Amino acid sequence: MFRRTVLAALAATVALTLAGCGDDTPAASSPSDSPSAAASLSGTVNVFAAASLTESFTQIGKDFEAAHPGVKVTFNFAGSSALAQQINQGAPADVFASAAPKNMDQVTDKNSPTTFVTNTLEIAVPPGNPAKITGLKDFGDKSKKIALCAPQVPCGAASETVFKAAGGTPQPDSLEQDVKAALTKVSLGEVDASLVYKTDVQAAKGKVEGIEFPEASEAVNKYPIATLTKAPNADGAKAFVDYVLSDKGKAVLTAAGFATP
Amino acid sequence: MSRRSRSTIGRLPLVLxxxxxxxxxxxxxxxxxxxAKAPWSTLPSRxxxxxxxxALRLSLLCATAATAMCMVLGIPLAWLLARAPIPGRGVIRALVTVPLVLPPVVGGVALLLVLGRRGLVGQHLDAWFGISLPFTTAGVIVAEAFVAMPFLVISVEGALxxxxxxxxxxxxxxxxxxxxTFRRVTLPSIAPGVVAGAVLCWARALGEFGATITFAGNFPGRTTTMPLAVYLALETDPDVAVVLSLVLLIVSVVVLASLRERWISGLR
Incomplete structure (x- = not known):
């Protein structure tokens, strides 16, 4: 019963958030006897999510399945632009969680999206920081091996923004195709430093070290989530989004290094 | 010759x-x-x-260099597998196909673990000779050769x-x-097999993506080959990706069709 109450309350909260009323509505104010979505939930919820959500959404999916016996969550993790293309080409997705508003905009058949987390860049260095990297200025040092994300992908675009803010020109040795590739180059010690997301540093704890830098606040990456209008499992989709936006969902995401808006 | 082929066509069974x-x-x-998807109107400007x-120049250069490297190392290896009385030949033959089975990205990571700056061999290359393969054009060639060599070895061994x-x-x-004997008798007799293997090897190297981007990274003019450029273009402008793919396809088909005819007719 408690679970149902929470869910109904969350559903109400989300509805309000989507209507633009902010997400500070106290959950307790919702009526406890409102019809629960949980009762009718069944089948599979297909969630298309940005690759950077892999760890946290896998956990949220397990928690969600535990909270809703009989529902199965399947994930398709990939780059946001690839996912947007797949959805527009008719892939049977119920929920889309994108790593950038731009890719969410590309999807035509969706209900109005909500920003559920934000992510900022951090400098990643191999354990022990062998090249003594201290800040963005070291990225302009030609003697250091540097990998950045390619400007075509979101982390690369964010990197360009922070370098513009810092006023330096980076001298990268490689422009990686995605943030995980950049992280791999650091964890293998092939480069002295890279710019990746806080969540990536968190996920690779022990294999890389993170260094915060002030310009990171210039490029805050917003993650929107939305249910899709052609969702085969509309109820499941809504319940999953509600769960992501719930305190339980947020706790998992925060632990992974995301900030919640 | 022509009469024979005509009679063969006449008997072509429908089931085939x-x-x-x-x-x-x-x-x-x-x-x-x-x-169908190509943006023909804006194609010239793109x-x-x-x-x-x-990217195209780099692709052709690296694929050709990788093929040369594969021939220098792969033909002797094929000869060893086909002719030399070595123990455990079946196992070695299976191991040769490892790069075919390995997802190329994993192959790239494996190359980094061995030839990277901190790799088993790479750390000595770096310390003793100052050679560092990752993020260089030479690294692209190594990655492509790693992935493409089995095609050459298998065809040449079959021919042998x-x-x-x-x-x-x-x-x-x-x-x-x-x-x-090897140079004057064996090699000429297996020439068609070598050519077929080299063609497969070159084509595979030309299209190589995963191992290349993992091992050699991506930097325009140095390691960005066409497949890497296509992949990154897909992120922002799929039309450009289609154009790049078509350019790569046309160039490879033209090169292969013309070279193969010349090589084979010249050798026979």
Whole structure:
């Protein structure tokens, strides 16, 4: 019963958030006897999510399945632009969680999206920081091996923004195709430093070290989530989004290094 | 020759012809999709970007160098597998195909673990000679050669096994050494197999993406080959990706069709 109450309350909260009323509505104010979505939930919820959500959404999916016996969550993790293309080409997705508003905009058949987390860049260095990297200025040092994300992908675009803010020109040795590739180059010690997301540093704890830098606040990456209008499992989709936006969902995401808006 | 081939066509059984045509269609239909999607009106202006030519030049250079490297190392390896009485030949033959089975990205990571700056061999290369392969054009060639070499080895080995060893024996009885026999008798007799292997090897190297981007990274003019440029273009402008793919396809088909005809006709 408690679970149902929470869910109904969350559903109400989300509805309000989507209507633009902010997400500070106290959950307790919702009526406890409102019809629960949980009762009718069944089948599979297909969630298309940005690759950077892999760890946290896998956990949220397990928690969600535990909270809703009989529902199965399947994930398709990939780059946001690839996912947007797949959805527009008719892939049977119920929920889309994108790593950038731009890719969410590309999807035509969706209900109005909500920003559920934000992510900022951090400098990643191999354990022990062998090249003594201290800040963005070291990225302009030609003697250091540097990998950045390619400007075509979101982390690369964010990197360009922070370098513009810092006023330096980076001298990268490689422009990686995605943030995980950049992280791999650091964890293998092939480069002295890279710019990746806080969540990536968190996920690779022990294999890389993170260094915060002030310009990171210039490029805050917003993650929107939305249910899709052609969702085969509309109820499941809504319940999953509600769960992501719930305190339980947020706790998992925060632990992974995301900030919640 | 022509009479024989005509009579063969006349007897073509439907049970072979039908799946053959289906197979051809299956291979060509994705290409039709690319052609249909191509932004023909803006195509010329998109082609006049120096990035495209840089990437194409680098692709052709690296694929050719990788093929050369594969031939230098792969033909002797194929010979070893086909002719030398070595123990555990079956196992070695299976190991040769590892790069075919390995997802290329994993192959790239494996190369980093061995030849990278902190790799088993790479750390010594770096410390003793100051050589660091990752993020260099040489790194692209190494990655492509790693992935493409099995194609060459397998075709050449097949040709060696099919070749009649009596010619080599005859050469040996006439006093030719093993190296001379290999060069003057064995190699010419397996030439079509070598050409077929080299063609496969070159084509595979030209399209290589995963191992290249993992091992050599991506930097325009240095390691950005066409497949890498296509992948990154797909992130922002799928139309450009289609154009780049078409350029790569056309160039490779033209090169392969013209070279293969010349090589084979010249050798026979």
């Amino acid at each position: 012809l039908l799946p053959a045509l289906l197979g051809l269609a299956f291979l060509l239909i994705p290409l039709v999709g690319l052609l 082609l006049f970007s120096t990035d495209v030519w840089d 096994r099919a070749a009649d060893p009596r010619y080599e024996e005859a050469a040996a009885t006439l006093g030719a050494g093993r190296w001379l």
